[in-house]
Amino acid sequence: MTTTAPQYSEPPVGTDAEAIDVHAIRAxxxxxxxxxxxxPLIYMDNTATTQKPQAVIDALSDFYATRNANVHRGVHHLxxxxxxxxxxARLKVRDFLGASRVEEIVYxxxxxxxxxxxxxxxxxxxxxxGDEVVISTMxxxxxxxxxxILCQQQGAxxxxxxxxxxxxxxxxxxxxxxGPRTKLVAVTHVSNAxxxxxxxxxxxxxxxxxxxxxxxxxxxxxxxxxxxxxxxxCDFYAFSGHKVFGPTGVxxxxxxxxxxxxxxxYQSGGDMIQTVSFEKTTYNDLPARFEAxxxxxxxxxxxxxxxxxxTAIGLDRIARYERGLLHYTTExxxxxxxxxxxxxxxxxxxxxxxxxxxxxxxxVGTILDSEFGIxxxxxxxxxxxxxxxxxxxxxxxxxMAFYNTREEIDALAGAVKRVVEVFG
Amino acid sequence: MSDLDxxxxxxxxxxxxxxxxxxxxxxxxxxxxxYNPLCGDHVNVFINVENGxxxxxxFEGSGCAISxxxxxxxxxxxxGKTLDEAKVLxxxxxxxxxxxxxxxxxxxxxxxxxxxxxxxxxxxxxKCATLAWHTVRAALDSGGESVxxx
Ligand SMILES: Cc1ncc(COP(=O)(O)O)c(C=O)c1O
Numbered sequence: 001m002t003t004t005a006p007q008y009s010e011p012p013v014g015t016d017a018e019a020i021d022v023h024a025i026r027a028x029x030x031x032x033x034x035x036x037x038x039x040p041l042i043y044m045d046n047t048a049t050t051q052k053p054q055a056v057i058d059a060l061s062d063f064y065a066t067r068n069a070n071v072h073r074g075v076h077h078l079x080x081x082x083x084x085x086x087x088x089a090r091l092k093v094r095d096f097l098g099a100s101r102v103e104e105i106v107y108x109x110x111x112x113x114x115x116x117x118x119x120x121x122x123x124x125x126x127x128x129x130g131d132e133v134v135i136s137t138m139x140x141x142x143x144x145x146x147x148x149i150l151c152q153q154q155g156a157x158x159x160x161x162x163x164x165x166x167x168x169x170x171x172x173x174x175x176x177x178x179g180p181r182t183k184l185v186a187v188t189h190v191s192n193a194x195x196x197x198x199x200x201x202x203x204x205x206x207x208x209x210x211x212x213x214x215x216x217x218x219x220x221x222x223x224x225x226x227x228x229x230x231x232x233x234c235d236f237y238a239f240s241g242h243k244v245f246g247p248t249g250v251x252x253x254x255x256x257x258x259x260x261x262x263x264x265x266y267q268s269g270g271d272m273i274q275t276v277s278f279e280k281t282t283y284n285d286l287p288a289r290f291e292a293x294x295x296x297x298x299x300x301x302x303x304x305x306x307x308x309x310x311t312a313i314g315l316d317r318i319a320r321y322e323r324g325l326l327h328y329t330t331e332x333x334x335x336x337x338x339x340x341x342x343x344x345x346x347x348x349x350x351x352x353x354x355x356x357x358x359x360x361x362x363x364v365g366t367i368l369d370s371e372f373g374i375x376x377x378x379x380x381x382x383x384x385x386x387x388x389x390x391x392x393x394x395x396x397x398x399x400m401a402f403y404n405t406r407e408e409i410d411a412l413a414g415a416v417k418r419v420v421e422v423f424g
Numbered sequence: 425m426s427d428l429d430x431x432x433x434x435x436x437x438x439x440x441x442x443x444x445x446x447x448x449x450x451x452x453x454x455x456x457x458x459y460n461p462l463c464g465d466h467v468n469v470f471i472n473v474e475n476g477x478x479x480x481x482x483f484e485g486s487g488c489a490i491s492x493x494x495x496x497x498x499x500x501x502x503x504g505k506t507l508d509e510a511k512v513l514x515x516x517x518x519x520x521x522x523x524x525x526x527x528x529x530x531x532x533x534x535x536x537x538x539x540x541x542x543x544x545x546x547x548x549x550x551k552c553a554t555l556a557w558h559t560v561r562a563a564l565d566s567g568g569e570s571v572x573x574x
Contacts, residue, residue: 360488362463363432366546371428380464393464393486422432423440423489 016324017406019317026403028053028309039373042408047192047351047399048377050223050245052306059305060247063298071297072271072288086297089304090287096307097237097254098228103286104260107295110251111219112142114238115186117253117290118215119146121263122236123184126213129155131183134212136161136169136198137389138191141382143217147186156183163389167194167343175206182212189221193381193397194343195326195351197221204234213259219243223401224322224349226315235259241299245401246306250299253290260286267292318402322350325400325409332413338420342395350400353381356416359423361394367422368396372415374408430542431549432489439493444500445482452480456566458559460551465491469559478502478510483556490540490549495556497536507564513537514557520544521553 026032029051034041043051063085069078071086093105108114127133133147137160151158159182161174169187178185185207190197204214215236221227223244229237237254241247255263265272265283272292274282283289310318329352333339338357356364365378377397380387387393398412449455449470458467465487472480481502483495502510517537518524523544543553 362488362549362552363490366431366549367428370431370546379462387464393466422428423437 016320016327019321019324020313020402022321022403022405025313026405028055029403030054030057032403036373036375037370039371042372042374042404042411044398044400044404044408044412045375045377046223046401046404047220047243047381047397049242049248050401051403052245052247052302053309055309056246056302056305059302060298063301068298070294082297085301085304086295089300089307092304092307093252096222096227096311097252098230099254100230101257104254104257106253106255106260106287106290107300108238108251108253108290109249109296110240110242111140111217111238112240112251114236114251114253115142115215115217116146117266118236118238118255119150121266121290122213122259123147123150124154125262125264127151127154127156127183130181131156132159132177132179132181133157134159134161134174134177134182134185134187134207136174136187137163138167138169138194138196138383138386139186139188140192140217140219141384143186143188144385147184157181160385161187163196163386166345167191167196168345169196169198169203171199171202171206174203178206178210178212180210182207182210184213184215186215186217188217188219189227190218190224190349190351191343191383191386192220192351193383193386193395194345194353195220195348195399196343196345197225197347197349199347200234201232204232208233220349220351223310224315225319229254241303241306244303244306245309246303247296247299249296250303252303257286260290263290265292266290269293271295313402321402322400325404325406326350326352328406329398329400329409329412332409333416336413336416336420339416342390342392350404351397352399353395353397355392355395356419356423359419361396363423364396364416364419367419368412368415371418372411374412374415376412431546433539433542435497435536435539436489436493439496440489443483443492443496445496446484447482448484449480449482452482454563456559456563458485458555458562460487460491460555463488463491463552465552465555467491467495467556467559469495469556469563471560471563473507473564476507478505478507481560483559487555488549488552490543490552491555494540494553497539498556498560501535501537502560510560510564514561517557518554521550 031051067081069082071083090105094102159177207214213235216234218237218239222239241250269292272289274284342353361378368374379394452470454471467485470482481499521543
């Protein structure tokens, strides 16, 4: 089976708000029709996970209803069908990321597993005592702890690029940290806690200039913008299906062919082998070598459907529409004197983190939910070092997707004003 | 606003704004530290016990309104109680918050602590309300170690 490269529509004329037909889009998401505590659900926790369009839900149930079988194992009809669908979804991922070869797309459980895979295979084979791994202050715990563990195992050192008060990556400081000992740079494309978009292209170039490999945590980038791994020239790129309108339980590790091909296996067992005898096992080709055991077949196919869905809307339109939402949200919340924004980078995705004077984020979150049906995240966003950097225990985070509306943002601002009144 | 008023009652808002007994007790004979990793709520409790009676109890820490008010009200309620009474109170309070033991807690007359009865409808907030209590129990049981709500 073949797929053609996705066709992106030209950015539309008109305002950002007109970039997509949001009401038509909302009709594709059954969960958005429900009420919470008697109020229509306003879902603004898209950074944690996104909602699923009917097309993705159908892909899952169609698979189980009509094609369920194990992949790469049977000569029977169903197994062939399942394998085809599973591999076709991989082609969609390849095109979605702009990768050159389908072998570069490894299915994993999510971003977390992708990063752990790289740390424990590439990392253990290539990073040794005295070497350095560079991350940034704004990383998600899943892009901190695997490197910490690796550094402990190997006697290497973890170096951390600081950020400024706006939540921006300090490029000058980064350059100072790089050196002959730097073996790997692992940085997030978009901060889940603040929405900051990092200058990953420059970060990658600079790392390559000193011979280091680069892993980009793309968990929060792929839902918001077109990503092209070849243009970026990253060595690894990781994302989670569930954060890009697909199912939970599947994610992707992209790796450059030559880099992946030289890596030792991760988990071992079925599917990742070519031949096994008790004396010696030879490993399978890419990407199967890194996919031991029965994978999440249905979720992978569901991810393919999610990619079709966002591609049909067009990531350029999505980015444009969300830019409007971000601007609108920032304006609306900034008009409330008690609100302080955490993360005011010049380049941001539609994620708004804030604190309310004198009110703990959990109290804000509870009131937003119980009184207004607004789902936001209140907490440390799996980025405790970042919270420490801003000297707050937690923040309230409203993260928007292309199905959010300006009316919902008005409701959010109204709700925050109400919080201020209750605690006033 | 009925539900919300139920959770954030005036007393809770008041104790959040001006917590009672929020200070360190220099010569405490029981202390413990409590932490709720989910929220980042953090509390230290300090207790002096004399002849089996809680003579003095204070706390320090930062957290949401529910956890701050709960710690504050707890210190008021515990003072003067025997250790056995304190244990019973904790059990009843816990029963009310988790919704596991509604009847007996109502009968027991938890007094001011009943302002937290609304918490049982907010499962995500139960740990906030019980953090200070768990910490006190740890302080009395072991004489000082760290507890978490996990
Ligand atoms: C930036 C970032 N990296 C990594 C992760 C981890 O993703 P997952 O839990 O799907 O493995 C997240 C999820 O919150 C994230 O936002």
